[in-house]
Amino acid sequence: MDFPARTPQPPYYAVVFSSTRSDANGYDVTAQRMLELAATMPGFLGVESARGVDGNGITVSYWASEEAIRHWGAHAEHRLAQAAGRERFYRTFALRVCRVEAQRLFERD
C-alpha cells in the first residue's frame, strides 16, 4: 500500500483509529487480514498505519462516504475482529469518524 495514501480531492471521509495494545497473540494476522478485506470494500480510498515500539498505534482509513464506513463497520468478519479487539487485542482505543475538508500532498523531488 502507498504511504501516504494517494487519496482523491476532498471532500471524503476518514476513520482515525488510535490504540494501545494488550494481548498480541493473533493480532498481526487479524490486522493484516482486516487491511486486505477493507481494501475490497466499496468506497475504500486507502489506508495508512503506524505503530511505535511503545505499542501505541494509529491507523487511518479513507472512504468515499459515511455510508461506506457504516458498511465496512457492519461487515461480518470485521465484526468478529472488532470483538476480538475489545476482548483481547486492545487496552484502550479511540475511533473517530471525520470528514476530510482539505489536503496537501508533498513529495520531495
Place this chain on the structure above:
Amino acid sequence: MDFPARTPQPPYYAVVFSSTRSDANGYDVTAQRMLELAATMPGFLGVESARGVDGNGITVSYWASEEAIRHWGAHAEHRLAQAAGRERFYRTFALRVCRVEAQRLFERD
C-alpha cells in the same frame, strides 16, 4: 500526553499528518518542541503520534476550530519547522484537515 487523546464530544477538528522520513538530524528535537508548542496554542485539544521502525509516521492533532488550526499553521516558529520539514526531514507527507463528526473511546476494565 494521553494516548489516545481525551478529546471532548464532537464536532471538533483534526489534522492528520502522515509522513515518511528523510534526514533525521535534528528531527527529534524539532518534533518534540512542536508538540510542546502546539499544546500552548488556543483551541488545542490533544495530539497523538506513532512512528514505526520503517520510518512511516502518523501524527494527529485535535483542535476546537478551523481558525485554531490556521493560527497554529501560521505560528512563526512552526513555519520555520515546516520549512525544515520540506527541505530536510520528510521525503513525502500528506496533511489532511478534517472535521471530526463522531467518536468512540474504549478503555478495558
